[in-house]
Amino acid sequence: MATKKSTSKAKPNVSAEELLGHYREMLMIRRFEEKAGQLYGMGLIGGFCHLYIGQEAVVVGLEAAAKDGDKRVTSYRDHGHMLACGMDPKGVMAELTGREGGYSAGKGGSMHMFSAEKHFYGGHGIVAAQVPIGAGLACSDKYKGNDNVTFAYFGDGAANQGQVYETYNMAELWDLPVVFVIENNQYAMGTSMQRSTKSPSLWERGAAYGIEGEAVDGMDVLKVKEAGEKAVAHCRAGKGPYILEVNTYRYRGHSMSDPAKYRTREEVQKMREERDPIEAIRQMLLTGKHASEDDLKAIDKDIKAIVNESAEFAKDSPEPALEELWTDIYATELPQEA
Amino acid sequence: MATEILMPALSPTMEEGTLAKWMVKEGDTVSSGDIIAEIETDKATMEFEAVDEGIMGKILIAEGTEGVKVNTAIAILVEEGEDADATPTKASAPVPQDKAQSSEDSPAADMKHPTPAQPKSDATPDWPEGTKMRTATVREALNEAMAEEMTRDETVFLMGEEVAEYQGAYKISQGLLDKFGSKRVIDTPITEHGFTGIAVGAAFGGLRPIVEFMTFNFAMQAIDHIINSAAKTLYMSGGQMGAPMVFRGANGAAARVGAQHSQDYAAWYMQVPGLKVVMPYSAADAKGLLKTAIRDPNPVIFLENEILYGRSFEMPDVDDFTIPFGKAKIERSGDDVTIVSFGIGMQYALAAAEKLAKDGINAEVINLRTLRPVDLPTVLESVRKTNRCVTVEEGWPQGSVGSWLASEIMQQAFDYLDAPVITCTGKDVPMPYAANLEKLALVTTDEVIEAVKKVTYR
Numbered sequence: 001m002a003t004k005k006s007t008s009k010a011k012p013n014v015s016a017e018e019l020l021g022h023y024r025e026m027l028m029i030r031r032f033e034e035k036a037g038q039l040y041g042m043g044l045i046g047g048f049c050h051l052y053i054g055q056e057a058v059v060v061g062l063e064a065a066a067k068d069g070d071k072r073v074t075s076y077r078d079h080g081h082m083l084a085c086g087m088d089p090k091g092v093m094a095e096l097t098g099r100e101g102g103y104s105a106g107k108g109g110s111m112h113m114f115s116a117e118k119h120f121y122g123g124h125g126i127v128a129a130q131v132p133i134g135a136g137l138a139c140s141d142k143y144k145g146n147d148n149v150t151f152a153y154f155g156d157g158a159a160n161q162g163q164v165y166e167t168y169n170m171a172e173l174w175d176l177p178v179v180f181v182i183e184n185n186q187y188a189m190g191t192s193m194q195r196s197t198k199s200p201s202l203w204e205r206g207a208a209y210g211i212e213g214e215a216v217d218g219m220d221v222l223k224v225k226e227a228g229e230k231a232v233a234h235c236r237a238g239k240g241p242y243i244l245e246v247n248t249y250r251y252r253g254h255s256m257s258d259p260a261k262y263r264t265r266e267e268v269q270k271m272r273e274e275r276d277p278i279e280a281i282r283q284m285l286l287t288g289k290h291a292s293e294d295d296l297k298a299i300d301k302d303i304k305a306i307v308n309e310s311a312e313f314a315k316d317s318p319e320p321a322l323e324e325l326w327t328d329i330y331a332t333e334l335p336q337e338a
Numbered sequence: 339m340a341t342e343i344l345m346p347a348l349s350p351t352m353e354e355g356t357l358a359k360w361m362v363k364e365g366d367t368v369s370s371g372d373i374i375a376e377i378e379t380d381k382a383t384m385e386f387e388a389v390d391e392g393i394m395g396k397i398l399i400a401e402g403t404e405g406v407k408v409n410t411a412i413a414i415l416v417e418e419g420e421d422a423d424a425t426p427t428k429a430s431a432p433v434p435q436d437k438a439q440s441s442e443d444s445p446a447a448d449m450k451h452p453t454p455a456q457p458k459s460d461a462t463p464d465w466p467e468g469t470k471m472r473t474a475t476v477r478e479a480l481n482e483a484m485a486e487e488m489t490r491d492e493t494v495f496l497m498g499e500e501v502a503e504y505q506g507a508y509k510i511s512q513g514l515l516d517k518f519g520s521k522r523v524i525d526t527p528i529t530e531h532g533f534t535g536i537a538v539g540a541a542f543g544g545l546r547p548i549v550e551f552m553t554f555n556f557a558m559q560a561i562d563h564i565i566n567s568a569a570k571t572l573y574m575s576g577g578q579m580g581a582p583m584v585f586r587g588a589n590g591a592a593a594r595v596g597a598q599h600s601q602d603y604a605a606w607y608m609q610v611p612g613l614k615v616v617m618p619y620s621a622a623d624a625k626g627l628l629k630t631a632i633r634d635p636n637p638v639i640f641l642e643n644e645i646l647y648g649r650s651f652e653m654p655d656v657d658d659f660t661i662p663f664g665k666a667k668i669e670r671s672g673d674d675v676t677i678v679s680f681g682i683g684m685q686y687a688l689a690a691a692e693k694l695a696k697d698g699i700n701a702e703v704i705n706l707r708t709l710r711p712v713d714l715p716t717v718l719e720s721v722r723k724t725n726r727c728v729t730v731e732e733g734w735p736q737g738s739v740g741s742w743l744a745s746e747i748m749q750q751a752f753d754y755l756d757a758p759v760i761t762c763t764g765k766d767v768p769m770p771y772a773a774n775l776e777k778l779a780l781v782t783t784d785e786v787i788e789a790v791k792k793v794t795y796r
Contacts, residue, residue, distance in 0.1 A: 038389045040346075041389075043408055048350065103575075103578075105576035108575060112575070121579070132532050132533075132538075135535075135536050136539015137539045137540070139536055139539065139543070140542075143493075143521065162531065163531045163532050166527075166535075167532050167535065167536065169529065170529065257349035257350065257379070259382035259384050265373075328575075328576060330614075330636050331572055331580050331582070331635040331636055335575075335578065335579050335580040335635060336578070336580070
């Protein structure tokens with residue numbers, strides 16, 4: 001049975017150190033994405049480039065609920081997920097510029113990055129394809145008999161794909177330890193949720209398959225983390241999948257070439273001013289006297305240096321050798337361990 | 339420190355644009371995220387946001403200017419108290435576009451796939467002479483191959499519709515549930531797109547799934563995962579991860595099952611880099627190649643045939659019999675013409691060769707067995723000997739396996755050809771239901787004989 005929307009008012013128990021960590025990680029994603037947008041404008045990044053600005057609390061909150069060995073898979077709006085699971089900003093940025101030092105040696109690009117080491121399974125360009133793949137990753141852990149959980153992230157647009165519901169059905173049937181994370185940023189490219197479905201919410205669709213879930217305020221990293229912990233505990237206990245519909249907002253266009261005429265500038269501005277997830281934590285840190293302005297400035301400076309370093313690396317890293325055109329088409333041995 | 343603001347690229351294809359409107363004027367303070375200009379690209383009018391903070395020192399390109407090249411300085415941003423005419427630092431000098439493009443023009447980009455050249459065909463037999471033989475059906479051979487490999491490797495499991503409790507829609511998985519249990523022989527709901535995606539995810543997670551499609555016609559619901567998720571991931575991940583798995587099931591026409599259940603997908607899958615494609619004919623092919631497929635660290639398409647399932651063949655009675663990929667089998671040797679086929683096409687090829695022998699035409703019949711990798715050296719060597727070639731398959735003519743073979747033969751053995759290659763294929767029509775029309779739609783032995791007579795000028 002599906003549970004009701006969480007109405008818990010209890011203050012989450014969080015340490016100053018954790019708060020600072022969330023602040024840092026969210027800011028890292030934002031600054032990284034701003035830099036990526038800048039490099040795109042300069043022609044250093046080509047093709048499609050989908051920025052995560054505004055949605056930072058979703059992935060940072062959920063990663064805070066993950067343990068070593070947990071897996072994650074997402075769509076093409078993937079830079080934030082990679083940074084949040086500990087992938088090196090240099091390798092990510094160099095993949096954006098299509099260079100040898102990138103995570104896929106320049107052969108994947110913005111939409112297709114992977115890290116076997118960090119259990120990050122892409123980076124998928126086909127809307128909703130990552131949903132059954134995520135359930136399959138969870139299937140591999142269940143088969144091996146460990147208690148790992150997979151986070152399968154997808155958007156409100158992907159939530160209308162048939163394969164999502166095929167996956168819900170099998171994930172519940174087989175009790176797969178997968179958290180379906182619907183990052184509802186309100187717009188599937190240029191189509192608002194109101195124009196694509198009459199469902200009042202997306203998580204409730206899981207009830208048709210017997211999957212529990214809830215809606216979460218995705219602009220509040222602590223609420224996301226709390227919901228993530230609940231979902232993960234459900235999966236680890238062998239109770240099957242769980243759905244989190246994390247309501248969030250993307251400040252930038254769908255991709256770099258999106259003129260964003262489907263919403264007003266005021267709407268975006270209002271979200272930025274009133275609901276910004278990073279600003280909220282910043283205020284919490286300051287008013288709670290967990291950090292001083294100077295402390296936060298030091299973090300900002302530190303992040304700026306890391307991001308600039310990643311950009312420099314991404315510019316300096318050479319283009320892949322021409323021989324790379326012909327490598328990695330077939331494996332001669334198992335590409336990843338069982 | 340003064341910074342140049344450069345004309346941005348705002349779409350994947352933008353090279354220049356119109357600076358439609360400045361939203362700020364000289365002297366205005368701007369902060370990161372402020373809209374400073376509207377720029378018209380080839381697609382749309384875009385708002386251009388400031389990246390850095392500062393004061394608009396100088397506008398270099400007036401609004402309304404058309405054809406402003408990407409990366410041209412359009413304004414100078416200064417810090418408070420700074421002279422607008424101060425020499426700006428190149429914010430972050432972009433790499434010249436021509437540098438990025440130069441490698442595309444270099445001759446090395448034309449280079450051929452550096453797979454080790456196989457100048458000679460490998461004619462070693464699949465089993466040594468004198469090996470003890472037994473009779474088995476293709477069905478039994480496939481079943482044995484799966485059972486042996488599942489015994490050998492704990493990570494191998496079978497999933498598909500009716501594979502477990504029903505014992506397989508075509509009884510290929512008979513007995514496997516009893517032997518390996520429901521954890522490793524998994525009945526799925528009728529949901530090809532979904533369970534194929536789950537199987538790909540399980541392969542990414544370190545397992546070795548065998549996905550049975552009741553027939554390959556239904557795999558069209560899942561082809562996105564086969565190609566985009568399974569075949570391309572090794573490349574897209576720079577070799578970090580891939581999908582070691584087998585997609586198997588009945589392919590091509592059965593008998594009287596109509597247009598939606600009768601398609602041959604050999605040519606479709608053969609086109610995809612990252613996939614390996616197998617189409618066995620005999621029981622020995624089926625067993626030896628399926629065992630190799632299950633062990634292969636790549637996604638393998640294994641195209642079976644319902645009509646062949648019940649057919650019996652002689653098979654070596656040995657432990658752990660495997661056949662390597664990319665090794666064709668000369669099923670019959672001859673000097674007058676080369677007939678190349680695979681899968682059920684072999685029955686027409688062999689029957690034609692039999693009849694032709696009575697007319698004094700000795701055909702060499704090659705069973706390709708794997709279409710990716712394909713054993714071209716064996717084909718070319720044979721064509722250089724016979725100077726004539728006919729290809730045989732049940733699939734459609736346009737973009738067929740035969741068309742590709744003919745093209746390769748023309749490019750690599752043109753001087754040896756005494757006649758154009760003839761491709762015998764199914765007809766260019768959806769499969770009809772009526773018995774007489776269905777027979778007409780498939781390739782026939784008579785058509786193969788006629789083609790051979792044509793290329794041998796008889």
